[in-house]
Amino acid sequence: MRAVLAAPPPTLLVIAKAPLPGRVKTRLTPPFTPEQAADLAEAALADTLETLGRVPAGRRLLVLDGEPGRWLPPGWEVLPQCGGALDRRLVAAFAHAARLAPGAPALLVGMDTPQFDAASLAGPLSPAGRxxxxxxxGPAEDGGxxxxxxxxxxxxLARRLLADVPMSTPDTGRHVRERLAAAQLTCRQLPALTDVDLAADAHRVAALAPHGRFAARLRALTTPRGAAR
Structure with missing residues (x-):
């Protein structure tokens, strides 16, 4: 019981690109324009940050490629992403967390799953749950x-788990799970979610979280003008 009470609160990390046209969600174009795709990315990022704001944490770090904007809520520290491929940037994000909050667990989330809920992380990250x-x-349904x-x-440890793992492939998740097993880490699986990559994914995700910014923005972009609301 004493160990549970003394457990440090987790550090929450989000790795993201600033939602600028032509730099984010390019696989949504077409049917969406680059500007519309960036609007959807901004909504997804805002939902992600807001949801994580409801998860108890010691620090919240946004590891960002670009500059923060109006979508950034209070309570988040912004750190610049390092250069290099995604695997290197993920390693660097965990290294940041380890330096800034020594001894605290760290959980990293992307910006492409705005449908996740706070309870799905708060329980597993609680002192008793961990x-x-x-x-x-947290597996993605596309294999990541x-x-x-x-x-x-x-x-x-982050380098051991992530360095040189092929990213954004159907086997990415499998590679990471194999490395977790090889490192003899006891791993708790989180719910499987759909990444927003294609337009069909966007509609699936919006249906799962109809009250979020992402769903509202998608409705605004796809509802014909003059249609009843």
Whole structure:
């Protein structure tokens, strides 16, 4: 009981690109224009940050490629992404967390799953829920992952798990799970979610979270002018 009470609160990380036309959600074009795709990305990022704001945490870090905008809520520290491929940027994000909050677990989430709910993370990350857990893995239905957490993050461990893993492929998640197993980490699986990559994904995700900014923005872009609301 004493160990549970003394458990440090987690660090929550989001890795994201600033939602600018032509730089984000390019697979949504067509049917959407680059400006519309950026609007959807902004809504997804805003929903993600707001939801994570309801998850108990010690620090909230946005590891950002670009500049923050009106979508950034209070309570988030912004850190610039390092250069290089995505695997290197993920390693660097965990290294940031380990330096800024030594001894605290860290969980990283992307900006492409605005439908997740706070309870799906708050329970597993609570002091009681994380007892005996070394890592958390949130699979994406396209074969990737939407969340990855480490109970005792370090740059060395993150590099062992992520360096040179092929990213954005149907086998990305499998590679990471194999490395978690090879490192003999006890891993708790989080719910499987759909990434917003294509227009069909956007509609599926909006249906799962109809009251969020993302769903509202998608409705605004796809409802014919003059149609009844």
């Amino acid at each position: 007892a005996g857990v070394d890592a958390w893995f 992952f939407w969340a990855l957490g480490l109970a005792r993050p370090s740059e060395a």
